[in-house]
Amino acid sequence: MYAMQKITPFLWFDNQAEEAVNFYLSIFANSRIVNASRMGPDGPLITVTLELEGQEFYLLNGGPQFKFTEAVSFFVKCETQEEIDEKWEKLSSGGKQKQCGWLEDKYGLSWQIIPPILGELLQSKNPEKSKKVMNAMLQMTKINIQQLKDAYGD
Secondary structure, X not given: OXXXXXXXXXXEEOOOHHHHHHHHHHHOOXXXXXXXXXXXXXXXXXXXXXXXXXXXXXXXXXXXXXXXXXXXXXXXXXXXXXXXXHHHHHHHOOOEEOHHHEEEOOOOOEEEEEOHHHXXXXXXXXXXXXXXXXXXXXXXXXXXXXXXXXXXOO
């Protein structure tokens, strides 16, 4: 028996939930469809529970009443520049690239593609180094780990 997470993000799509599921499955390797409901055996998808990298999402084709905003985003921890580059390019394809590691995918959902080292450098005990890292980050769209390290210095 499948045990559902206690808290699961619920994403309301107009009518692109199935397309979005396939898009997200193509980006996150450790992902799967947990279950799906259709209107009739061959009808359109109504709801789907999707698991991306261990995080469960519930998607609904609910109609055009609601749109996503940047007030909610999904934070993706990327350990390497290669992973940042890959996730950034794939998730932003057809969407919008924004400042400081933020992007909006083609469905309007906001994502942050961030390496853990950014938080480490920003929390330095040396406020001048942290400030340099912050200033470097504010100049970026996609986060560049080497540029952050260069701004931090020795």
